[in-house]
Amino acid sequence: MPKTASPAPTPAIEPVSFDHCIAPSKAYDEAFDASHGLRPHWQSLLDKLTKLGVQGMRDRQAHAQRILRDDGATYNLKSDPLSPNVWALDIIPNVIPEAEWYVLEAGLKQRANLLDLLFKDLYGPQNLIKDGVIPAQIVYSHPGFLRPCHGMELPGVKNLVLHAADVVKDQNGNYLVVGDRTQTPAGAGYALENRTVVSRVMPDLFRDSNVRRIIGFFHTLRRSLSEMMSHNTDNPRIVVLTPGAYSSNYFEHAYLANFLGFPLVQGGDLTVRNGKVWMKSLHGLSQVDVILRRVDDSFCDQAELRADSMLGVPGLLEVARAGNVLIANPLGAGILEAPALMSFLPQICEYLLQEPLRIPSVGSWWCGDQDNLAYVANNLHELIIKPIARSALQKSVYGHTLNEQERTALLATIQENPGNYVAQAYTPGPHLPTWQKGKLTCRPSLLRTFTVADGNDYSVMPGGLSRIATSEQEHIVSILSGSSSKDTWVKTSQAEPYRPLLEEQHEDEAQQTNLPSRVIENLFWFGRYAERAETCLRLMRTLFKQLNGFDPLPIESKRILLHAVSHQTGVLPGFTSDEAELLDAPEETLAALVTDGDLIGSIKSNLHAMLACGEQVKEMLSADTRVILNELRDHIHEVDRAYVNGLPAIPEESLDSLVTSLLALSGLNNESMLxxxxxxxxxxxxxxxxxxxxxxxxxxxxxxxxxxxxxxxxxxxxxxxxxxxxxxxxxxxxxxxxxxxxxxxxxxxxxxxxxxxxxxxxxxxxxxxxxxxxxxxxxxxxxxxxxxxxxxxxxxxxxxxxxxxxxxxxxxxxxxxxxxxxxxxxxxxxxxxxxYFDHTAGPQQLIKSKWKVQV
Structure with missing residues (x-):
């Protein structure tokens, strides 16, 4: 009998090691107890991750990043259409046991109710200030307190529609709130994207883990926004107001707008007429009843707030005062983010709710109080010094990172104007397991939770957006620290059924889609730039083939074709000058016409313009379109590399992939778009x-x-x-x-x-x-x-x-x-x-800010 070949041995799976997953002594360890044993709620998850092996984890991490890129999930700090910052996700989730979550959830509901009452008091009777519970200075000197909003009566039981809280754990595992976000609480859309991606790359693990669903949060948000204007209309028009494509969070704005079914608008898409807000569209003006805003308070109205803003709607505040539009969150909510309020929050809670604060804030000392200032002076090396209002120009200063001379200088600065500073206790974030650089390690984390108004109370998203440091040197995690993100799993004793968002929409008729003229204009130019780039690419590719043919190209033909390239790109005079040197050695100029993005009319500049238009209307692009655009970006970078030393040996072949991507884009739009x-x-x-x-x-x-x-x-x-x-x-x-x-x-x-x-x-x-x-x-x-x-x-x-x-x-x-x-x-x-397009100029300032100094 012939011998049969023995099967090849199965390669051994390299196990995942926990050697690097131990938290420092002063930080709380989420996964391991004091004896370095796994906590029960992490046991099954890490056991299953271990079975995947190192390569299995790498594959799933790479798969997650591909999905994020294809989804267009970005957190852009540089606004480059060719190389957007893809949202960073660690596939190992943050796991919270059910019993622990109920305690946190109750505390977050109380905090949201407390901040809602605080907002009503500060913009209403101001009893907290009159009765001496909080100093008037921390309110009136804070830029987030908007005097034009005082006395404004808002519809609905709750004024504060959304609230986000950044929470950590102290060394004993107790939750602390380190910050509140009430102007434009960001991150809920990213949390939803994280959940979508993790459930796709590890479906079995997600399904078997009995994780609470977060879709109900968005059901509640949609319903609450609709009900708050139910006294005016049965079918309110709701829009999401974004600063635009150059906002770092623009992906989330577009993602939420699409997910909730709301139009995404910019300030220029809205106008105030006859005491109401209207959206400008091709079909005329459509009244807007509710604005879910993602623009900071002071930028929302050029008429009454910040005159130099290009993001808002002049007259918006007047319409809100009249009750003809609901803004979520209401203008003026920025005062609730003041860190100085944290040191008074226990007293505020007793005053407004007659009960103690369930989740304490991180230790905070307002330097405007003499006793607090003395404490700060004696403990500066253990504290974080913050300005009373968040600012890009003023950063937090960590006392433990300063030497004696620097601390002395900082204290002198504080004593010059103590009311402008707040000190907070330094609390390292709880350490979580994370997959980084091919190994399981441990890093500090931060959890952002989300709360939404729900009738007479609030509902909390069962989960949230976890952020985790990517460097061993980081101990405090923030959005801008270069950190990664995690999905947040709240364990439950039984699986929850899936609920689609459309389940709670009761409209009997389809709503007419009204697109802002800005969207239409960008799509118009998206098509033009795509066609312009394709034509130039085709001609350039043909020219390269003719120049590199078997027989030399006659001078008459060469001259005409080079002229055509200059006319087609619009880069003149170019070859039309008929300079002998240029016609004899056109290689350098041709390379620039392909890869020089600063040369208006070049192939790269046209592709760059097309991608920029696509970013402006990201919410309108299908998933397949985003995939093709990502491939196009890759091909552009490949061409850049091929042309780094001038024209490559066979230049026409390097352009083929660009032409193919543009053809795929055209075909997809023709076959798939409504x-x-x-x-x-x-x-x-x-x-x-x-x-x-x-x-x-x-x-x-x-x-x-x-x-x-x-x-x-x-x-x-x-x-x-x-x-x-x-x-x-x-x-x-x-x-x-x-x-x-x-x-x-x-x-x-x-x-x-x-x-x-x-x-x-x-x-x-x-x-x-x-x-x-x-x-x-x-x-x-x-x-x-x-x-x-x-x-x-x-x-x-x-x-x-x-x-x-x-x-x-x-x-x-x-x-x-x-x-x-x-x-x-x-x-x-x-x-x-x-x-059909809106070309109205932006609002013009009647008085420039620098004039005020001269006056």
Whole structure:
């Protein structure tokens, strides 16, 4: 009998080691007890993670980061569309036992109720100040206290809709609140994204762990926002107000807007008229009833708050005072974040709730009090010094990191104006297991919890956003410290059923989608830049093929093609200057036209502009579109590397992946997008740009007659760049005539890249656009321009167009026709822009802040 080969041995799984997972002596260890044994609620989780092995953990961590990148999950601090900061996630969750969570949950509910009552008092009767519970100075000197909001009556039982608290544990495992977030509590969207990703990369582990669902928090948020304006309307229009794509948290704003089904708007998308807030859209003005804001207090209204803001809505505060719009959280809530209030919170709780504070705040001392100042002076080496208000210019100072001379200087600064400073106890974050650099280690953490108004009380998200340090030197974790994030699992005794968000929506009719004109404008330009980049890429790729062909390119053909590249990119004079040196050695200039992002009109600059438009409308892009855009970013970086020393050996091949990605993007939009106005305007942008690029290409290559062989090479190059050369050869065999080329490129309705095809598509899309309220006589100007362009093409005599002047060698009729069509298309885009896009200038300051000093 023949011998059978023995099966190959299964490679041994490298086990996960716990050697580096022991917390320092002064920090609480979440996973291990004092004898270094695993705590019960961590036992099963870490046992299962151990079985995955080192490689299994690496694979899942890499998978998680790929999902985050494909989802467009970013935390951007540099606002670079080519290299956005992908949100960092550690796949090992933070686990909280059920009994421990109930204690924390009760304390967070109490804290939210307390802050709500505190807000009502500070902007109402101010009994806390009158009765001496809190010093007036810490309120009136704080920039978060907005005097224009005093006396404002807000609808709903609860004024404070959302509250986030940053909590840690002391050395004994007791929870402490180190900060409150009440202006624009960020992080709930990231917590939801973390949960989605972790449940995908470790589905079995998540399913078997009996984790409480967090979807109910978003049900409650949606319901609460709707009910708070139920006295005005049965179906309130709710929007999410964002500072824009350059905000570091823009992903979360877009993610929440999509998840909740609310339009995402910027300040310029809203306007105040007749005492109400309206959203500007293609269909006119739509009243807004509720604004879930992600813009800080002082930037929300240029008329009454900060005049130099470009993010708000002038007159918004007046509408809120009249009760015609609900803002969540209300303007003025920033005062509740004042760290100085923490030292008085136990007394405030006894005064307002007649009960002790369940979760204490971290030890806090306001330096405006003489006894507190004396304590700070004697214990500066153990404290953290903070300004009374958060500021990018004033950072927290850690006393234990200073030498004697630095502490003396700091104390002198505090004593100059003690009321402006608060000291807090230094409490290292509790240490959690984390997967970093291929091993299991232990790092300090911070938990941000989220609470939402729910009728007469508050509901707490069963979980939250855990942050964990990535460096051994970090002991205090913050959002800006370069930390990573974790999903937060609250264990439960029994599994919870899944509840989709749509379950609680009771509308019987579908709501009309009203898009801000800003969104439409960005989609329009997204389409234009994509088409512009693709045309330039195709022409550049064709030029490289011709320059690197077997036979040298005749000087006439080379000159015309180089001219065409300059005209197509718009980087002039470029090769059109006919400098002998430039024409003989074009490599350096061609490389710059590909990779120089600072050169307006280059391929990279067009791709950069397209990606920037995509970032502005991130909430409108599908998951597959985001994947393609990420691939495009990768290909751009690959091209940069290939061109680092100038043109590579085979430059055209390096551009193939860029062209393929742009084609995939175009195909996806054509096959997957609903035929709404967003798709229509993107297509108008694409078709207009393709028509303009085609006229430019024909005008720069075929309007000048050449000898037979160069003319054939130029015509074939043009056909090759628009993927029409094979079709041309099949149709006309070996008869390479300019008239035949014009037939295929200008008036062939079966060619999706011909001029007439673009114009006919534009005529069709015009019928889908909203009509003006006032019916004008006859056809609109944009319709007349398109019809005229269509007639010009249909009436064109191709043989006459191909005839060249015997003296100049120029095809004058072709030049005149292409020039006319170009002018008509450019006028068409101007009219579309003026009619449908919002170009109102931002609010102008009547008084500049620097004038106040002079006055």
């Amino acid at each position: 035929r709404g106005l967003d798709w229509v305007f993107q297509e108008i942008g694409r078709r207009t740009e393709r028509a303009l690029q085609t006229t430019t290409l024909l005008q720069s290559t075929l309007t000048q007659a050449l000898p037979s062989m160069p003319q054939q090479q130029v015509l074939e190059s043009v056909l090759l760049s628009v993927e029409a050369l094979i079709s041309f050869r099949r149709r006309y065999r070996t008869r390479t005539r300019v008239a035949f080329g014009l037939d295929l490129l200008m008036i062939d309705r079966t060619n999706p890249r011909s001029l007439i095809y673009q114009v006919e598509q534009l005529r069709k899309y015009l019928d889908a656009l909203p009509k003006p309220e006032r019916q004008q006589l006859g056809l609109a100007l944009e319709q007349r321009l398109i019809i005229k362009s269509l007639n010009d093409l249909q009436l064109a005599d191709l043989e006459e167009l191909a005839q060249a002047d015997e003296t100049t060698g120029e095809r004058k009729q072709l030049t005149e026709l292409l020039t006319s069509i170009t002018e008509q298309l450019e006028q068409f885009t101007t009219i579309i822009s003026d009619r």
